[in-house]
Amino acid sequence: MSTATxxxxxxxxxxxxxxxxxxxxxxxxxxxxxxxxxxxERLHGTTASTVTLVSREPLLVGVVLRAGSSFARLAAAEGRFAINVLSDEQAVVARHFADSGRPDGSEQFAGLAWTADSYAHAPLIAGALAHYTCRFHSAHAAGDSELLLGHVVRARTGDGLPLFSYAGGLFAGSLRPAKEAAAS
Known part of the structure; x- marks a missing residue:
């Protein structure tokens, strides 16, 4: 039952x-x-800067892609995909998978250290802060974008700091504690 408003x-x-x-x-x-x-034989990767927790039970993540994304189509066809949360040392990887001129198929991953996930058969990129293996849940049109939902079936964590997209650029995360405002 849908509760969308x-x-x-x-x-x-x-x-x-x-x-x-x-x-x-x-x-x-x-x-x-x-x-x-x-x-x-059908490998594909793409950079995304909008991945978020949608639900804790069941554990669902949401990914926003441009409408008509070939990744969304392939993930739906395969029924599973992986999310590699990049570390602050992987800006080159982010730029590579954002480049529309990169090679197709397995050539996209040439020179990149990765292993195939045993469930999704999707590349898990070495050095990533986290990997989420997802079962395709659904895809929804949202204006000029598409919202892809994945049910997380396995997750792994690594070490390091995150790579952030901010103000049109890529930045290393420092994870400094936020300054608290003085009580009035």
């Missing part, structure tokens, strides 16, 4: 400079991941 547009449109609105969205920092799908 449709939000109605305000009666009077809000007027704002679209450039300023988009610039404000660049201030949403997010960890960078490479999504992978297999098996070896």
């Amino acid at each position: 449709e939000v109605r547009a305000p009666r009077r449109p809000v007027r704002q400079d679209p450039v300023e609105r988009r610039r404000a969205l660049y201030h949403l920092a997010s960890p960078v991941s490479v999504l992978t799908v297999g098996p070896e």
Whole structure:
């Protein structure tokens, strides 16, 4: 049973400079991941900067991709995929899988250390902070994007600091504790 609620547009449109609105969205920092799908004869990877926990029970993660993403189509066809949360030392990997001019298939992974996940048969990239092996749950159109949901069946963690996407660039995470505001 669906409990989705449709939000109605305000009666009077809000007027704002679209450039300023988009610039404000660049201030949403997010960890960078490479999504992978297999098996070896149909390997594919893509960089994603929007991966988030959607549900703890069942354990679901959401990934936002552009509408018509070939990764979403392949993940749905295979019924499983992997998420590799990149470390701050893997900016080159993030850029490689974001490049639309990279080779197709297994050639995308040439020169990259990885192992095939035993369940998803998708590449698990060496040095990643975490790997999530997912069973495809569903995909949903969302404006000019597509929301891909995966049921996490296995997760592994590594060591290091995260790679973040922020203000249109890639940054190493420091994980400094936040400064607390003084009580008034």
